[in-house]
Every structure is written in C-alpha cells, then in structure tokens.
Amino acid sequence: MFIKTKEILEASESALLGFSVNRSLLKPVQRLFVYPLAYLKVGFGDFTKPMAVWSFTSFALMMLLTLFSSNMEMPQEVFLILFNMCIWGILLLKTFSTPSSYAFYGATEVSVNKIVDILDKNGVQSESDIKLLENNLEKVEQRINARVKFYKWIIGSFWGLYLLIFNFQLRFLSLSDKKIDDSFLNSSFEGFLYVVLFTVFALLAMFSYKRASNMLIASYFCLLNAMLYLHRGFVQLFNISRINTDFGIFRVSGDWCFKSPKVESITLKSIEVLGTDGWVLLDKTSERNSQLIENLLPLLLSHLLLKNNAM
Known part of the structure; x- marks a missing residue:
C-alpha cells in the first residue's frame, strides 16, 4: 500500500496540474x-480567487454607481x-461568506472523477485498502504541515x-562615535525593503503551497470517506475496463449492491463501446x-458476481 500511495499521489499531482498521468x-x-x-500557480489561483471575486464585484458596482x-x-x-459600501461592504460579505461558497474551490466534478479513475486503476476497492490509503494520506498531510512550519521558521529566522x-x-x-548620515539611512531603508519583499514573496509561496496541498489531500479524504460509507452500506464501485459480448465490446463503470445481487441494484456511471x-x-x-443497456445488465451482473466470488 505504501507503493500504491506513492503512485496514487504522483498520478493525482499530474491530474491536478493538468499533465498526463x-x-x-x-x-x-x-x-x-x-x-x-x-x-x-494552482495554489496561488485558489488563494487569490476570493480577492478576484471581490475586485470584480466591487468594480462592477462602482461602475454602476458612477453611471447612476x-x-x-x-x-x-x-x-x-x-462608494465605500461598494468596496468595504462587498469585502465584508466576501470575508464572512458561508463555507459552501468557498470550501469546494479545488474540488470539481472533473477532479473527483479523475481521482476515482486513479483509485480504480490502482485497485483500491476493498474497505481495508481504503483505510490503509487514508492512514498513509494522513501521514503525508503531517509531512506537509511539518514542511509549512519549517517555511515559517525560515521566514522568522530571516x-x-x-x-x-x-x-x-x-x-x-x-x-x-560616527554619526548616522543619509547614506546609512538610505542603505538601511533599501535593506528593509528587500527584507519586506522577500517576506511577501515567501509568504505568498508558502500559502500557495499549502492551498495546493489542501486541494490535493482534502479531495482524497472526502472521496475516501464516501467510499467507506458506500462499502459499509454494501454498495461497491466497479470499473470494468473491457467486457466482450455478442453485440459489442464495452467499458463500463458504476456501482452495485453485492449483498443484493440483482440487475436493479446496478447503477451505471458511464458506458463506452x-x-x-x-x-x-x-x-x-x-x-x-x-x-x-437492458441486454448488457445481466451480463454485467454475471461478471460482477464472478469477480466478487473470486476475491
């Protein structure tokens, strides 16, 4: 499972950043x-998204106010x-917006589907595999938090x-007994500006790294908890990469209730020919x-039962 976790994280990072897995x-x-x-870049985009929404909304309201x-x-x-309400009122509303308006910035249907495909590809199906993967991801999250703390120590030490x-x-x-002249003050002020610029850049990089890591790990925890709930409810996800029939070759994914193995218990997520x-x-x-689909469902049920009995 350690090797699987590493492969899953590598594939997930590639999917999050828009590269091939x-x-x-x-x-x-x-x-x-x-x-x-x-x-x-991904973390910075997620970090500045509320500010972008606030800027756009405030600018639009100020334009309407000017025209009016x-x-x-x-x-x-x-x-x-x-005018001040357009700026500070919108900022206040955006700062104290409800969690549903910002908690899922990084989690989209496309990203969740990619994670599901990665988990299926690595054979994470059983409840024990899900728990082991979740424990490994918790350790990865601890390493991420430790690294962020180290970055904070670097900034503080600097x-x-x-x-x-x-x-x-x-x-x-x-x-x-030397006097503090203008050259010393100018050089000190320049040094202070360099330190401030370094701090701003370092803080932005640290927050961006933390946000991107949260997007990566949080999506997995939400999905794994949902998968555990499905397993404990006797519902199992399946992903059949190839099934041969008399009327074609299909690739199917979905879920089914293995405690009640009936055609009606199969829910198709996608079907490709x-x-x-x-x-x-x-x-x-x-x-x-x-x-x-009606002709295919009995064949899917037989395939799933055969695979389930072999496990």
Missing part, C-alpha cells in the same frame, strides 16, 4: 523543474457612502537575523441505447 521518460524532469512552479450618479443629482456625502545585524550596525556606530475509431461514450438517457 501516464509515466514517460520526461516525467522525472517535469517533476523536478515544472511541477513546483505549476503547483504554486452621472444621470442624476446626488449629494457628495451619499455618493461617498455608497527577520531575526536581519534585526540582529541591524542592531550590530547601530551598536558599531555608537561605539565608533469500442468502435472503429476507439472508445465511444454512449448516452445512457437515450431511448436508442435503452434496449442495449
């Missing part, structure tokens, strides 16, 4: 030079009150070193495919 010769080079920048005030006489005091050096400079000047140009996704709601 398949292994290649360039993958180690990408992981070393490209992935860190892309990882920070230009067409009618409005006291300056009223205009200033409404400021401590800067203040210590600046204090030594002042003490040296006081002992040597192998055509001349490769796999073609079928529309489950189409009347044209309803008869095909």
Whole structure:
C-alpha cells in the first residue's frame, strides 16, 4: 500500500496540474523543474480567487454607481457612502461568506472523477485498502504541515537575523562615535525593503503551497470517506475496463449492491463501446441505447458476481 500511495499521489499531482498521468521518460524532469512552479500557480489561483471575486464585484458596482450618479443629482456625502459600501461592504460579505461558497474551490466534478479513475486503476476497492490509503494520506498531510512550519521558521529566522545585524550596525556606530548620515539611512531603508519583499514573496509561496496541498489531500479524504460509507452500506464501485459480448465490446463503470445481487441494484456511471475509431461514450438517457443497456445488465451482473466470488 505504501507503493500504491506513492503512485496514487504522483498520478493525482499530474491530474491536478493538468499533465498526463501516464509515466514517460520526461516525467522525472517535469517533476523536478515544472511541477513546483505549476503547483504554486494552482495554489496561488485558489488563494487569490476570493480577492478576484471581490475586485470584480466591487468594480462592477462602482461602475454602476458612477453611471447612476452621472444621470442624476446626488449629494457628495451619499455618493461617498455608497462608494465605500461598494468596496468595504462587498469585502465584508466576501470575508464572512458561508463555507459552501468557498470550501469546494479545488474540488470539481472533473477532479473527483479523475481521482476515482486513479483509485480504480490502482485497485483500491476493498474497505481495508481504503483505510490503509487514508492512514498513509494522513501521514503525508503531517509531512506537509511539518514542511509549512519549517517555511515559517525560515521566514522568522530571516527577520531575526536581519534585526540582529541591524542592531550590530547601530551598536558599531555608537561605539565608533560616527554619526548616522543619509547614506546609512538610505542603505538601511533599501535593506528593509528587500527584507519586506522577500517576506511577501515567501509568504505568498508558502500559502500557495499549502492551498495546493489542501486541494490535493482534502479531495482524497472526502472521496475516501464516501467510499467507506458506500462499502459499509454494501454498495461497491466497479470499473470494468473491457467486457466482450455478442453485440459489442464495452467499458463500463458504476456501482452495485453485492449483498443484493440483482440487475436493479446496478447503477451505471458511464458506458463506452469500442468502435472503429476507439472508445465511444454512449448516452445512457437515450431511448436508442435503452434496449442495449437492458441486454448488457445481466451480463454485467454475471461478471460482477464472478469477480466478487473470486476475491
């Protein structure tokens, strides 16, 4: 399971960053030079998304206020009150927005489906596998939090070193009876600006790294808890990569209740047929495919029962 967890994390990182999950010769080079920048970019986008929403909303309201005030006489005091409400009122509403409006920024249907495919590909189906994977991911999350704390120590140590050096400079000047001239003040101010810029950059990088890691790990915890609930409710996910029938070759995914093995207990998530140009996704709601699905369901049930008895 340790090896599986590593492979699952690597594939999930590739999916999160928009790269192919398949292994290649360039993958180690990408992981070393490209992935860190892309990882920070994803985290920075998630971190600044509320600010982008606030900026766009405030700008749109201020434009409407400007157009409205230009067409009618409005006291300056009223205009200033409404102007500040457009800025600070929206900021207040966005700051204290309900969790449902921001908790799932990183989790989308596409990303969850990719994670499901990765778990199916690595054979994480049983309850014991899910629990082992969850325990390993908890350890990974602890390592991530430890690394973030280390980054905080680096920033704090950098400021401590800067203040210590600046204090030594002042003490040296006081002992040597030299006056604090403009050149010393200018150089000190430039050094202070460099330290502030470094701190801002380091904090942004640290928050971006933390946000991207949360997006990666939190999606797994939500999905694994849902999978545990399904297993404890005697519902099992399945992903049949290839099933041969007299009326075609199909690739099917969905779930079924193995404690009540009936055709009615099978729920199809997706169904694809192998055509001349490769796999073609079928529309489950189409009347044209309803008869095909009805003929396929008994074969799926036999396949699932055979696979379940062999486990």
